[in-house]
Amino acid sequence: MKRFLFLVSILVLSVVVGCSNGDTNDVPGNQEQEKSGTENIEVNNEQIEDEDISNENADNKESSGNGKAEDATLKLGETGFMKSPIGEYEITVHNVRLVDKVGDYPPLTDSFFVFNVSITNIGDNTISGSDVVISDLFNEEDRKSGSLILEEINVIDEDIEPGETVEGEILFDQSFSDSYSLIFGYAIITSNELTWNFSFDEIDK
Incomplete structure (x- = not known):
């Protein structure tokens, strides 16, 4: 009976340790994914802003040019x-x-x-x-x-x-x-x- 209780205790302890290790591995991974997603959003926003600035400069160059032909x-x-x-x-x-x-x-x-x-x-x-x-x-x-x-x-x-x-x-x-x-x-x-x-x-x- 004591041997049976000992084996059960070992089994429960293994499960608890396994769950703890799983939670520990998930948290850093999620944080890295969230961080990576945030960086991607920031990069995309910078690209959009750069494109907007480039387009605006192009428009200004065209419209401010001397002798621009228009109807x-x-x-x-x-x-x-x-x-x-x-x-x-x-x-x-x-x-x-x-x-x-x-x-x-x-x-x-x-x-x-x-x-x-x-x-x-x-x-x-x-x-x-x-x-x-x-x-x-x-x-x-x-x-x-x-x-x-x-x-x-x-x-x-x-x-x-x-x-x-x-x-x-x-x-x-x-x-x-x-x-x-x-x-x-x-x-x-x-x-x-x-x-x-x-x-x-x-x-x-």
Whole structure:
């Protein structure tokens, strides 16, 4: 009987020691995992903050850069900045007038629209005047008319050197409407888009 009680005591003591060892091993492991998880969160947060700072700096660099081309809506007499594969240049649309006939050519619609514009080359390379004046005139019904080239008007077709400003005319054949939009860079993905909005009353008749 004593021998049996002795064996039982040894067995119970072994179980208690085993449990104690298991608890001791679990605690450091959990602490290390929690510590590691905290470090990962801190590292991830630092990475996110660094990415945010980098993105913010990139945005600031882009938006603060001189001559950044953007789409713009303007009025007659105002100047817009164009940036395209052609080059970098400023366009000023001064005014527009109606003409019943250009040379021996009558309009196919209601009238010819002649815009007085000036182009300033603010880039480093020579640009072609015949390229930069390509544009579209929309009426209130969104009917589009492309720019025309006739020798009877003051066409801008010469090369424009860096720093040089030239003046000339752009011609359209368009129908009458209450309002219009003259657009440079329309539907061209490699260029920004400039729009001059004006009413029929602003046209010189």
